[in-house]
Amino acid sequence: xxxxxxxxxxxxxxxxxxxxxxxxxxxxxxxxxxxxxxxxxxxxxxxxxxxxxxxxxxxxxxxxxxxxxxxxxxxxxxxxxxxxxx
Numbered sequence: 001x002x003x004x005x006x007x008x009x010x011x012x013x014x015x016x017x018x019x020x021x022x023x024x025x026x027x028x029x030x031x032x033x034x035x036x037x038x039x040x041x042x043x044x045x046x047x048x049x050x051x052x053x054x055x056x057x058x059x060x061x062x063x064x065x066x067x068x069x070x071x072x073x074x075x076x077x078x079x080x081x082x083x084x085x086x
Contacts (some may be wrong), residue, residue: 042067 013067029037039045039052043063052059064070069079 037086042069044068 015016031037031052031053032038033047036047037052038049039059040047043059043066044051045063047053050059050063052063059067072079
């Protein structure tokens with residue numbers, strides 16, 4: 001079996017999720033900075049709008065109030081974070 005990404009390298013563990021779900025062949029992030037990118041995912045805004053990145057104050061409250069988790073909470077859902085360590 002060939003890799004979904006590289007025809008030379010055999011990577012079954014990385015290819016398994018691609019065969020069972022959605023595989024994006026042309027995806028990008030609006031910013032390479034992980035904290036700013038996560039803020040963009042949660043608020044639906046570009047970095048230039050939310051202005052959150054490393055070494056900045058926390059995300060403004062008017063933006064956290066309209067974030068995806070906040071909207072889920074208003075709809076009756078519970079959200080959380082789980083960190084597993086090996």
